[in-house]
Amino acid sequence: MLDHIHGIIRISENITSALAPHSHKWPHGTATGSIGRVVQAFKSCTIHMYIQRVGQQGWQLFPGKLWQRNYYEHIIRNEQDLHRIREYILCNPSRWKQIR
Numbered sequence: 001m002l003d004h005i006h007g008i009i010r011i012s013e014n015i016t017s018a019l020a021p022h023s024h025k026w027p028h029g030t031a032t033g034s035i036g037r038v039v040q041a042f043k044s045c046t047i048h049m050y051i052q053r054v055g056q057q058g059w060q061l062f063p064g065k066l067w068q069r070n071y072y073e074h075i076i077r078n079e080q081d082l083h084r085i086r087e088y089i090l091c092n093p094s095r096w097k098q099i100r
Helices: 013-019 035-057 079-099
Strands: none
Touching: none
């Protein structure tokens, strides 16, 4: 069973305006346009959608928390690093099959 996700997020000027229409800080000081804001918004939206589907479509209720509190981040500094990380993400499911 899948227990984590990987992704590559590119932060640009456009994401700042999309995530912060009122240009203020969220609870606990999450800065506008930051990776923390992006992750916070993603987790919030997915939890909201999940809860809706539990109620409207009869999805099974998940016991416990859907997301852990923290996350791991890595700044991609060049094309070589980007390629390496993309390969890691693409190969991750096959590594899970080997481990389990």
